[in-house]
Amino acid sequence: MNTHPLAGAAARLKVNIEEKSFRSSNGATIQVLRQLRFEVEENEFACILGPSGCGKTTTLRILLGLDQDYRGSVQLPGKSQARMGTVFQEPMLLPWRTVEQNVRLALPKELRGANLDALFAQLGLSNMRSFYPAELSLGLARRAAIARALAIEPDILLLDEPFVSLDEPTAQQLRHLLLFVWSERPTTALMVTHNLQEAIMLSDRIIVLSDRPAHVLGTFDIRLPRQYRNEQVKADLLRSFNEKFAGIRNLS
Amino acid sequence: MGPVATETGQTLNNSEPADGVRRWNSSLMIVLSFAVLLVAWHVAATLWPSRSFPAPLLVLQTFLSETASGDLPYHLAITLWRVAAAFFLAMIIGSVIGVLLGSHRRADQFFNPWLILFLNIPALVIIVLAYIWFGLNEAAAIGAVAVNKIPNVVVTMREGTRALDARYAEMAKVYRFGALDQLRHVLLPQLQPFIAAASRSGVSLIWKIVLVVELLGRSNGIGFQINLFFQLFDVAAILAYTLAFVAVMLFIELVVVQPLEHTSTRWRRRAA
Numbered sequence: 001m002n003t004h005p006l007a008g009a010a011a012r013l014k015v016n017i018e019e020k021s022f023r024s025s026n027g028a029t030i031q032v033l034r035q036l037r038f039e040v041e042e043n044e045f046a047c048i049l050g051p052s053g054c055g056k057t058t059t060l061r062i063l064l065g066l067d068q069d070y071r072g073s074v075q076l077p078g079k080s081q082a083r084m085g086t087v088f089q090e091p092m093l094l095p096w097r098t099v100e101q102n103v104r105l106a107l108p109k110e111l112r113g114a115n116l117d118a119l120f121a122q123l124g125l126s127n128m129r130s131f132y133p134a135e136l137s138l139g140l141a142r143r144a145a146i147a148r149a150l151a152i153e154p155d156i157l158l159l160d161e162p163f164v165s166l167d168e169p170t171a172q173q174l175r176h177l178l179l180f181v182w183s184e185r186p187t188t189a190l191m192v193t194h195n196l197q198e199a200i201m202l203s204d205r206i207i208v209l210s211d212r213p214a215h216v217l218g219t220f221d222i223r224l225p226r227q228y229r230n231e232q233v234k235a236d237l238l239r240s241f242n243e244k245f246a247g248i249r250n251l252s
Numbered sequence: 253m254g255p256v257a258t259e260t261g262q263t264l265n266n267s268e269p270a271d272g273v274r275r276w277n278s279s280l281m282i283v284l285s286f287a288v289l290l291v292a293w294h295v296a297a298t299l300w301p302s303r304s305f306p307a308p309l310l311v312l313q314t315f316l317s318e319t320a321s322g323d324l325p326y327h328l329a330i331t332l333w334r335v336a337a338a339f340f341l342a343m344i345i346g347s348v349i350g351v352l353l354g355s356h357r358r359a360d361q362f363f364n365p366w367l368i369l370f371l372n373i374p375a376l377v378i379i380v381l382a383y384i385w386f387g388l389n390e391a392a393a394i395g396a397v398a399v400n401k402i403p404n405v406v407v408t409m410r411e412g413t414r415a416l417d418a419r420y421a422e423m424a425k426v427y428r429f430g431a432l433d434q435l436r437h438v439l440l441p442q443l444q445p446f447i448a449a450a451s452r453s454g455v456s457l458i459w460k461i462v463l464v465v466e467l468l469g470r471s472n473g474i475g476f477q478i479n480l481f482f483q484l485f486d487v488a489a490i491l492a493y494t495l496a497f498v499a500v501m502l503f504i505e506l507v508v509v510q511p512l513e514h515t516s517t518r519w520r521r522r523a524a
Binding site: 064106108132148 | 419420422423425427428438516520
């Protein structure tokens, strides 16, 4: 399918969710997503931004195939079965396996023997390959989770607030690391966040979601390459974002 | 990152000698505890001498002569093989049923009454019925012991399955772990404490039931011998056979089970 003339179209993430609802314990139905439609281009880094509890994680779970009880359709990039590199909100490393085992276990068969030295070095994990996850700080565990997501050479990278509950310097360091390893081998990426600064720093496009039931309020494209986004530019971007989405107070 | 590595490295180095000292202390305590028991037994047997309450030395003599004649090793080996066979049979069948019931609520609701029924059938009834239905043979003997233990394993493993963290299974699904990898790296490590608990209580229960099975329908094994010595009122021999088996089990516990457990939980220990 990759050699097909329409490969570009196939490499795109298309989300078209008509409706997704949960049944609460008292029997009421809560609608979480309604007519949620967006696309992410090949090798584009997109962020989903929205108020907490609006259904961002639910959207990601649908993309991951963990929740199939919804109406609508989702088209993942890549071959018939897209390889999905995922960083969950919690690192979700197997506590009884070392960092390296955790990464290798996720590898598809043809990559099982792959040399991971470069990846571990890029993420500063070279000395921690034989450590158990409980011996790592949260920041290091997140790095290991990122290493696992990238080691499989994914067709799409899905990140669920990977920098949440870290102190700001650590989070910032990790954002730079993520950008660095991602730009070595760009792939279609979708990150869920509620941090606007983070989204402005990392993404090519910000998809802004409404409150529940979530739908797309609008998108904010950032065409400027990341290396030119200095503090001044980011402040300008922030201002123009706020002008465009003036009605939404709780985002900034 | 550098400082983090050294920090954790130091904690590791510090924890290992402390661990060794603790283990040495605990084995010393075991020896001391048994020594006190032996002395108390010897004193009691000297104060109230009786043929039905032999002193430890007499038991030791009986043990040595029975070992020299080859009787004790033979019957001990037979019993050990039955314990091992029944144990693995019960653990494997019980674990599979337990995991299935723990992960399927409807099946659990349906089969729970059966489980309660089997939990409450006396071991003796199962043994007698097994011998009547399947004959006085090895398969009936081992099967009867296993059937006695299976419900306990099922209950423990069902609890373990209910305690599984679904997020690990989701991670394994997203990263497309193979069935074998899921079993080895996701399911079994999570069930490990429950498997350990089931095996601990399992071995002691199984060995007791194996003796009954041997007494009722086998012509070898420790149970058969104890029945023989009961008819001869030879308490020293009864104790010699019992203690020999207990010693073997203690040896297995110290040399096989504990190091195994130590290895399989080292990720938890080192984290502390």
